[in-house]
Amino acid sequence: MPELPEVEVSRMGITPHLLNQTIQKIDVRQPKLRWPVPEEILLLQGQVIRQIRRRAKYLLIDTDTGTALIHLGMSGNLRVLEQFIEPNKHDHVDLTLTNGKVLRYHDPRRFGAWLWCEIDTEHDVMSHLGPEPLTDEFNAQYLFEKAQSRKVVTKQFIMDNKVVVGVGNIYASESLFGARVHPKTLANKLTLQQITLLVDEIKKVLARAITQGGTTLKDFNQADGKPGYFAQELQVYGKAGKACPVCSELIQEEKIGQRNSFFCESCQSNDGGK
Known part of the structure; x- marks a missing residue:
C-alpha cells in the first residue's frame, strides 16, 4: 500500500505538469472504486488547477469550483502521459489537460477513490484526521x-x-x-x-x-x-x-x-x- 512518503512523492511528481493548467475533460471509465465516483467530479472540466496538496494519504486538486480528492488505496498510482494512449484494463480515470497531457489513475484492486468537495468545505473523510507528522503541530x-x-x-x-x-x-x-x-x-x-x-x-x-x-x-x-x-x-x-x-x-x-x-x-x- 502506498504510504505517506509515496503519496507525497506522487504529489511532487505530478505538480509541475498540472499546476495552472486547464482541465479539458475527465473520463471516468470505472466509477465503482472504494466509494462510487460522484457525478460532481465532472465539474473539474474547464477549470484551472490552482493548487495540488496532500492531506494524510489524500491528494487534493484545487480549482475555483471545488476540490478533487484522490486516494491511491492499496494498489493505485498516478502517471502523467505526454499524450493520450489507449487505456489498459485497470486505468480507471483520465484527467486530460488542454495542453494534451493526461493524468491517468491506475488501480487494479479498486480500493482507491476519487471524491469531490465543494469550495471552502471539508470532506467527511478528512474531518477526523490528526496533525501532519512533518509539521510543528506534531511534537x-x-x-x-x-x-x-x-x-x-x-x-x-x-x-x-x-x-x-x-x-x-x-x-x-x-x-x-x-x-x-x-x-x-x-x-x-x-x-x-x-x-x-x-x-x-x-x-x-x-x-x-x-x-x-x-x-x-x-x-x-x-x-x-x-x-x-x-x-x-x-x-x-x-x-x-x-x-x-x-x-x-x-x-x-x-x-x-x-x-x-x-x-x-x-x-x-x-x-x-x-
Whole structure:
C-alpha cells in the first residue's frame, strides 16, 4: 500500500505538469472504486488547477469550483502521459489537460477513490484526521498528552490517523526501531523522553523516505515511472530472521493489530511494560 512518503512523492511528481493548467475533460471509465465516483467530479472540466496538496494519504486538486480528492488505496498510482494512449484494463480515470497531457489513475484492486468537495468545505473523510507528522503541530508534548489515556500498544497508537496521519506499517516499524521502543509497549507507559525520541524518529524516517523517492513497493511507481529507493535503507521491516544492524541479534516478526511488525527484542527494550 502506498504510504505517506509515496503519496507525497506522487504529489511532487505530478505538480509541475498540472499546476495552472486547464482541465479539458475527465473520463471516468470505472466509477465503482472504494466509494462510487460522484457525478460532481465532472465539474473539474474547464477549470484551472490552482493548487495540488496532500492531506494524510489524500491528494487534493484545487480549482475555483471545488476540490478533487484522490486516494491511491492499496494498489493505485498516478502517471502523467505526454499524450493520450489507449487505456489498459485497470486505468480507471483520465484527467486530460488542454495542453494534451493526461493524468491517468491506475488501480487494479479498486480500493482507491476519487471524491469531490465543494469550495471552502471539508470532506467527511478528512474531518477526523490528526496533525501532519512533518509539521510543528506534531511534537513530543502533543503526543505525550495524547498517550496518557491510551492503553494500547505503541505501534497501533502511532498508526492511528486520529493521533497523527500517515505513519503506516513500514514507517511505524522503522521509527520504533530508531527510537528503541518496543512496538508492544503500552502508549500510556511511555516516558516523555521516549516519546521525544519517537517523534524525532518519525519525522526523520518520513522525511528521508520522501527525499529518496518513497519505498519501493511492487504496486507503486512515481509519476515518472521510476520506483522509490528507501527500501534499500530499511533497518528492520521485512527482515525477519536477519541480523539486527545494531546488535546482530535476529530480527523478530509478529502480528500486532493484524499487521506484520518487525523489531529487535534486544535493542527495543520494553521498559514501559506490555
